[in-house]
Amino acid sequence: MTIEVPELQAIADRIVRQAKPGEQIEAYVGRGGETSVRVYEGDLEHFVSAQSDGVGIRVIKDGRTGTAYAGTLDATAIAEVLAEARDNVQFGTQDEFAGLATPDGVAVVPQKFWDEELANYATEGKVDLTKDLERRALAADSRVRTESANYDDSWDESAFATTTGIRASGRSNSCYVSVVTLADDGDETQTGFGFSVGDSPKDFDLDKAAREAADRATRLLGATKPATKRTTIVLDPYVTSQFISILSSAFNGENVSKGRSIFAERLGEQVAVPFFTLVDDPTNKLAYTATDIDGEGLAARRNVLIKDGVLQMFVQSSYSARRMKTTSTGNATRGGFAGSPGVGCLAMQVAPGTKSQAELIADIDDGVLIQEVSGLHSGVNPISGDFSTGASGMTIVNGAVGAPIREFTIGSTLQRMLQDIVAIGNDIDWLPMRAVGLSLVINDVTISGS
Amino acid sequence: MSNNENLLVAPDVLSRVLARGRSTGADFSEVFVEDKRSTSAGLDDGKIEQVSSGRDRGAGIRVVKGDTTGFAHTSDLSEKGLLAAAEAAAAAASRGGGGVNSVALGAVMRHPVNNIEKWPDEVTKREKVALLQRVDAAARGVHKAIVQVSAGYGDSRKRILIANSEGVLAADEQVRTLLRVSVVASGDGGMQTGFQSLGHTIGFEVFDQNDVEELARSAAQQAVTKLSARPAPSGSLPVVIKHGSGGVLFHEACGHGLEADIISKGASVYKDKKGELVASSLVTLIDDGTMTAEWGAIGIDDEGHPSQRNVLIQDGVITDYMWDYLRARNEGRRQSGNGRRQSYQHLPMVRMTNTFVLNGPHDPAAIVRDTKNGVYVAKLGGGQVDTASGDFVFGMTEAYLIENGEITEPLRDGNLIGNGPQVLRDIDLLGNDFAMGNPGTCGKDGQGVPVGDGQPTLRVKSLTIGGTAA
Numbered sequence: 001m002t003i004e005v006p007e008l009q010a011i012a013d014r015i016v017r018q019a020k021p022g023e024q025i026e027a028y029v030g031r032g033g034e035t036s037v038r039v040y041e042g043d044l045e046h047f048v049s050a051q052s053d054g055v056g057i058r059v060i061k062d063g064r065t066g067t068a069y070a071g072t073l074d075a076t077a078i079a080e081v082l083a084e085a086r087d088n089v090q091f092g093t094q095d096e097f098a099g100l101a102t103p104d105g106v107a108v109v110p111q112k113f114w115d116e117e118l119a120n121y122a123t124e125g126k127v128d129l130t131k132d133l134e135r136r137a138l139a140a141d142s143r144v145r146t147e148s149a150n151y152d153d154s155w156d157e158s159a160f161a162t163t164t165g166i167r168a169s170g171r172s173n174s175c176y177v178s179v180v181t182l183a184d185d186g187d188e189t190q191t192g193f194g195f196s197v198g199d200s201p202k203d204f205d206l207d208k209a210a211r212e213a214a215d216r217a218t219r220l221l222g223a224t225k226p227a228t229k230r231t232t233i234v235l236d237p238y239v240t241s242q243f244i245s246i247l248s249s250a251f252n253g254e255n256v257s258k259g260r261s262i263f264a265e266r267l268g269e270q271v272a273v274p275f276f277t278l279v280d281d282p283t284n285k286l287a288y289t290a291t292d293i294d295g296e297g298l299a300a301r302r303n304v305l306i307k308d309g310v311l312q313m314f315v316q317s318s319y320s321a322r323r324m325k326t327t328s329t330g331n332a333t334r335g336g337f338a339g340s341p342g343v344g345c346l347a348m349q350v351a352p353g354t355k356s357q358a359e360l361i362a363d364i365d366d367g368v369l370i371q372e373v374s375g376l377h378s379g380v381n382p383i384s385g386d387f388s389t390g391a392s393g394m395t396i397v398n399g400a401v402g403a404p405i406r407e408f409t410i411g412s413t414l415q416r417m418l419q420d421i422v423a424i425g426n427d428i429d430w431l432p433m434r435a436v437g438l439s440l441v442i443n444d445v446t447i448s449g450s
Numbered sequence: 451m452s453n454n455e456n457l458l459v460a461p462d463v464l465s466r467v468l469a470r471g472r473s474t475g476a477d478f479s480e481v482f483v484e485d486k487r488s489t490s491a492g493l494d495d496g497k498i499e500q501v502s503s504g505r506d507r508g509a510g511i512r513v514v515k516g517d518t519t520g521f522a523h524t525s526d527l528s529e530k531g532l533l534a535a536a537e538a539a540a541a542a543a544s545r546g547g548g549g550v551n552s553v554a555l556g557a558v559m560r561h562p563v564n565n566i567e568k569w570p571d572e573v574t575k576r577e578k579v580a581l582l583q584r585v586d587a588a589a590r591g592v593h594k595a596i597v598q599v600s601a602g603y604g605d606s607r608k609r610i611l612i613a614n615s616e617g618v619l620a621a622d623e624q625v626r627t628l629l630r631v632s633v634v635a636s637g638d639g640g641m642q643t644g645f646q647s648l649g650h651t652i653g654f655e656v657f658d659q660n661d662v663e664e665l666a667r668s669a670a671q672q673a674v675t676k677l678s679a680r681p682a683p684s685g686s687l688p689v690v691i692k693h694g695s696g697g698v699l700f701h702e703a704c705g706h707g708l709e710a711d712i713i714s715k716g717a718s719v720y721k722d723k724k725g726e727l728v729a730s731s732l733v734t735l736i737d738d739g740t741m742t743a744e745w746g747a748i749g750i751d752d753e754g755h756p757s758q759r760n761v762l763i764q765d766g767v768i769t770d771y772m773w774d775y776l777r778a779r780n781e782g783r784r785q786s787g788n789g790r791r792q793s794y795q796h797l798p799m800v801r802m803t804n805t806f807v808l809n810g811p812h813d814p815a816a817i818v819r820d821t822k823n824g825v826y827v828a829k830l831g832g833g834q835v836d837t838a839s840g841d842f843v844f845g846m847t848e849a850y851l852i853e854n855g856e857i858t859e860p861l862r863d864g865n866l867i868g869n870g871p872q873v874l875r876d877i878d879l880l881g882n883d884f885a886m887g888n889p890g891t892c893g894k895d896g897q898g899v900p901v902g903d904g905q906p907t908l909r910v911k912s913l914t915i916g917g918t919a920a
Contacts, residue, residue, distance in 0.1 A: 040715070046519040047542035052508070052795060053525065058500075068503040072525045077505065084503040091579045093497035147717050182717055182838055189719065189838040220839075225914075228685040258495050259597045260634055260641070338504060378832040378845025379865030379916060383634060383643050388682075388864035388916035390834070390843035407841050409867050409916025411684060446918040448684035448867075 003114050005169040008159035011073065012169075015057060015082060016161040024060040024100050024163050025082075026296075029053075029073065030337040032156040035123070039130045039149045047127070056337035059085040060099055064092035069338040101296035101318035101328060102164045108292050108299040109283040113172035118153060118200035121175075125201065126151045130177065133206050137179045137194070140214035143221070147180040147191075151201075158337075166297035176432065177204055183217035190223075192216030197288065197432045216371075220392055223404035226449040232367035232422070233410060233445045234360055234396065237429040237437025239370050240350070244278070244435035247414065248345040249382045251280075251305050251313075253320035253331075255343075262385045262415055263311055271311045272418035277351035278306040280315060280331070287347035288432040295334030295341040303329050305345070317343045348435035353424035357439040360423050367396040368447060370410060385413040408449035412442075420444050457611055457621060458483040459509070461555050463529045464613040468553040470536040471513045472615055474544035478514040479536070479553075480614040482752060483527065484794040487571060488606035493582040495598065501575055510794040511535045513543040514776065520544070523795045555613055559620040561749045561756040563740045566625050568654035570605035577654070578603050581629065581662060588663035589633050592670035595677060597641075598634040601666070605654075612754035620754035626745075626900065627656050628889060633670045637677035642862075644672030645847060649889025649900070651747045672829065672848050679860040682849065682917025688824035689866065689913040690817055690852060694885030695829050697903020699910075700735055701805050701892065702833040702842040703870040704728070708762050709788075709800040710777035712837050719840035719871055720768060727766045729874035732810045735763035737772060739787050739803035745889035746803035746902040753789035753798050760786050762805075766874075774800045792897040802892060806904035810880025814907035817879045824852040825861065825915055832890075840870035843916075865916040873910055881907035 008029045015027035031053035038045040055078055056069040066088025070077045092098075134149035153175035160168045178195040194213030196204040235243060255261040263271060272278075282291045282300040291300050296318055304312050315331035316324065320343050333344040361369065374390040381387075388411040395402035412420070425439030459467075464481055471479030488504040508525040509532055520543030524535040585601045608624045630647035646669035650656045691699065707718040720728060729735075739748045739757030748757045753775045761769050773781075774789030777800060790801035818826060831845030849861040886904035 040517075044518045046521060046797060048521040048797065049538050049542055050521070050523045050795060052523070065500040066502070067500050070505040071507060072505075080505070081503075088501035088503060088575065091491070091498060091501045091575045093499070095497050095499070145716065147715050182715075189717075191717070191836050191838040259636065262640070340500065340502065374834045374836070374841075375832075375843030375845060375865045375867075378834070379843065379863065381643060381863045383641050384676075384863065385640065386863040388845075388918075390841070390865055390867045390916070392841075406839070407867055407869055407914065409684075409843070409865050409914065411682075411864060411916050411918040413918075446684050448914055448916045450686055450914070 003171045005157045005159055005171055008157055009167065009169040012159040012161035015078065016163055018082065019163045022061055026058040026100050026162045028056045028158065028160050028337050030156065030158040032154060034152065034154040035126060037126050037130045037151040039134050040146065042131060042134065044127055045148065054337040055081055057081050057085045058340065059089050061089050063094040063096055063098045064089045065098050066092060067340050097319055097322040099318065099322065100162045100164045101166060101298050103166055104298055104328065106299040106301060106330065111285050111290060111292050113170065115173055115199040117202065118173050118175055119155065121201055129201055129204065129206065133177050133179050133210060136206055136210035137181055137213050140210050141218050143183045143185065143218055144214045145182045147182055149179045151177050160297045162297065168293050168297050175201060177206065177209060179209060179213045181213040181217040183221055185221040188221060190217050190220040220404050220406055223392065223406040225407045226405045226447055228448050228450065230444055230446050232364055232441060232443050234357065234367060234369045235440040235442065236369065236371045237427055237439055238431060239373050240440045241431050241433045241435045241437040242373060242376055244348050244350060245433060246376065246380055246382055248348065248434065251315050251345055252343045253314040253316040253324050256314050257320060257323040260383050266311050269311055270309050272306055272309040273421045274309040275424065276306060276309050276418065276421055279304050279349050280345040280347060281349055282346035284347065286430045287349065287436065288430060289347045289434050291346060294330045295332035298328055298330045300346060301330045315343060315345055317341055345434065350424060350436065350438060352426045352428050352438055354426050355423065357425050357427050360425055360439055360441050361396055361401060362399040364396045365398055368405065369394045369396055369401060382414065385415045387412050387414050387417065408447055411446040411448060417442050457558065458485055458609060459527060459532065459611060461619060463532065465553045465555055467511065467532045467536045468613060468615045470533050471511055471540050474540045476513045476515040476540060476543050478615055480512040480612065481509055481532065482794055483509045483611040484608060486606055486608040488604065489570065489575065489578065490602065490604040491578050491582060492602050493586055494600040496586060498579050498582060501579065506793060508794045509535065510796065511539040512797065513539040515543040518543050519797065521797050553615045554617055555619040556617050557619065560622065563742055563747050563749050563757060564625065564651050566653045569607065570625060570627055570653050571607055573654040581657060585631050585662055585666040588666035589631060589670040592667050593635065593674045595635040595637055595674050596633055596670050597636045599631065601631045604628045610752065612752065614754065618754040620750045622749040624651065624748060625653055626651055627653060629662060631666050631669045633673045635673035635677055639677065642673045642676035642679065644669040647888050649745045650743045651745060652743045675860045676862065679862045681919040682861040682864040683825065683915050683919050684917045686912045686914050688821050688909060688911050690821055690824060690826045690907065690909045692826070692828045693814065693881060693883045693907040694887045694904060696827065696908065697806055697887045697905050698830050698833045698844050698890065700807055700905065701802065701903050702835040702844055703868065703873050704735065705802050705805045706835050707837045707840065707870060708771045710771045710773045711800045713771050714777055714780065718837045724768050726768060728768055728871055729763055729766040730877040731766040732880040733763055733766050733874060733877060734761070734808045736761055736808065737788070737802050737805045741804045741902065744804045744886055744902040745900050748803060751787045751789045752791045753785065755785050755787045755789060757787045757803060772800050772802065774798055790899050792899055796897050799895065801894065801899050802901050804902035806886065807906065809882045809884045809906050812879045812881050814881040814883045817881055817907055817909050818852060818857060819855040821852050821909060822854060826850045826852050826857045835870065841867070842870055843867045861917065867914045867916060873913065876911045877908055878911045879909040883907055
């Protein structure tokens with residue numbers, strides 16, 4: 001947070017100064033805005049321009065915690081929020097580990113989160129480039145129609161203060177475009193999407209977004225349902241990113257200490273193949289979820305989770321760290337002013353291999369390229385490790401991509417998949433998700449179809 | 451105008467804001483005002499971790515000119531704040547033009563569908579917390595294999611007020627009360643989980659009418675049972691779905707595809723299918739926002755239209771789609787009470803309320819008995835659908851093998867996958883034991899809204915099961 005926001009910091013400081021003896025207080029003050037443009041068939045379908053603000057307060061006394069929030073920065077409302085949080089304290093159970101983070105001396109790695117060009121970008125320009133994106137998607141393939149083309153940007157200012165001496169404020173903005181496509185062939189219709197993200201609209205690659213949206217919709221036309229079998233799968237970078245994100249909860253120190261992680265009791269063990277290394281590094285600006293501080297105001301930092309297949313550590317907030325008699329790893333998470341801090345990985349990255357996706361596929365006689373998955377929230381159980389998702393993609397035959405397939409599932413367990421990885425691609429894609437994308441080849445996965 | 455007492459914003463202010471919204475020549479303007487107070491409490495690892503209070507209050511202003519919608523929202527409910535938002539929305543909807551209008555509002559329309567006995571904000575926080583402690587104790591008492599219990603309580607009381615330039619003025623007060631419990635059991639083969647929830651659009655009396663300890667024991671038993679579960683089969687098999695647990699199948703297999711906004715863009719496999727047989731003739735599908743106390747019940751939708759009961763599929767034939775204001779206006783028909791939004795910060799769109807399949811003719815026990823080999827699903831997780839192709843998945847979180855017409859061994863979690871129209875045609879047995887299911891949150895275009903679902907016990911003659919066993 002290189003740009004400070006004194007006005008919000010003053011509000012947060014004022015709240016914290018009201019702490020009574022024996023009371024810990026944390027105040028999070030936020031303000032933000034968004035622009036959302038949707039274009040359909042060449043016309044502006046909607047234009048949203050909105051701002052919101054709010055405050056969240058956490059009070060801890062005698063090991064008991066209470067919280068409250070309000071979606072306004074009105075002074076009377078802030079006083080009510082503090083009173084409510086204090087009132088809520090009495091209903092918490094005394095917990096010897098409850099408490100706020102304390103400064104740990106780890107230096108913040110400065111990053112740039114604010115783009116002046118985006119902040120000043122003209123509204124007309126946003127509408128024009130959204131129309132342009134839709135035109136390019138339609139031009140990419142004659143079988144393609146659009147459901148919508150979208151431009152979205154947002155800005156956010158926040159300030160944070162605690163009675164333990166943590167103070168931070170900052171400002172960030174970001175933007176992206178996306179297009180949802182449909183491709184028809186007789187009675188059959190398939191869906192696709194493409195997107196591009198950037199610090200400002202000048203970074204957008206509209207052609208790539210349009211081409212990918214057209215590809216995704218058209219490549220599945222005529223797809224069939226594959227036969228059930230065990231096989232080798234290649235996860236496309238977009239799918240790998242979602243797969244790796246699921247692992248986040250297994251590294252979560254709070255889950256570990258509460259008996260909810262498949263990695264509990266496994267520190268120092270070989271949990272993945274020896275050529276698999278996974279880090280959580282929010283200090284890498286290339287990561288979409290890069291940040292300089294965590295949800296408790298401590299410096300975000302690079303943590304090596306799995307090195308050469310061996311489990312190295314768990315990620316911690318100050319609370320989970322106290323439970324596990326260790327120190328915070330700067331991994332507190334927070335969902336804005338209305339949320340309370342949790343624990344999680346912030347920006348996960350698998351160390352890349354040496355081959356391109358085409359080279360990986362060339363090594364496979366019989367397999368499946370998985371290009372999309374669905375139902376990750378309903379078919380994956382990160383506590384038991386059971387893994388089952390809907391999928392679509394292409395067959396791989398004698399080292400080459402074959403015919404499209406859909407309406408099947410892929411199944412294994414998270415534990416086994418990490419041990420069944422046979423190759424990692426070099427095709428890093430910094431997708432707008434919590435984990436970086438690259439191709440991943442996994443053996444012995446069940447394809448369930450007809 | 452005694453009926454206008456206690457409105458969040460006075461009618462004369464609303465009239466001026468609506469007029470300002472149309473000041474650039476727009477043909478429609480709308481104000482949606484919301485004031486929501488919520489309480490939540492979380493228990494984990496035997497401790498009440500925290501009680502939290504929330505307040506969300508603000509207005510969203512929508513202006514429509516031709517095919518373009520402008521939208522702005524504000525947390526400032528003063529006339530000045532509302533007028534500024536109306537100007538922003540009007541500018542957003544318009545590239546010029548101009549006009550001045552006045553808007554006359556009628557009397558306030560209210561259409562309550564729930565009778566609240568114990569308003570949640572009048573119940574002490576101590577009683578709410580005590581509920582969680584009872585749940586914790588009950589779950590832990592089921593078996594020594596239970597290693598962790600987490601439980602959450604949440605309630606909200608939301609007042610909404612909607613006015614639009616067509617003279618609509620409508621108000622509602624929406625109460626929601628929710629309890630959920632997650633249990634982890636540990637055994638030789640690793641960990642397993644159980645989950646149950648209870649949610650209704652009434653107040654704290656819901657806990658007089660339902661046994662929360664039983665709910666907790668059921669979640670715990672689910673986790674313990676799964677400790678001895680074997681991997682689910684892979685491939686296609688007959689699937690029997692227990693009553694009250696599989697409404698999500700219809701929500702995904704055809705509910706979303708019957709939403710008029712998706713239909714109008716040709717992004718649904720059910721486009722141009724009104725009047726056609728799309729499902730087994732056993733299937734009659736209803737969406738009903740008036741269903742008292744159910745999770746998707748609303749007095750009025752978020753565009754000020756009273757909730758209603760809509761027949762979507764009658765005896766397998768599509769009778770109608772679901773409609774919001776904009777899509778109904780484009781088609782020159784009435785809306786159906788399905789215009790909903792997550793909050794004042796969101797645009798409304800076509801959404802389901804309580805979606806369910808009516809009873810069929812079959813004895814539920816006979817449905818299992820008549821299935822030689824297959825899978826019995828006693829509890830489903832969430833789902834996801836691609837409306838254009840109709841392909842959808844949904845998770846099973848409690849399931850068993852059916853062998854020779856009997857329910858036998860428990861199965862590990864997994865997804866089922868199918869194609870909507872195919873699955874609807876493949877429903878060959880439908881029970882006479884209708885029940886509503888658990889409270890759900892439906893996500894669409896980034897917005898979540900509370901929905902309910904329900905169905906009798908039924909059989910799909912072939913579904914693909916995403917397990918790993920041969």
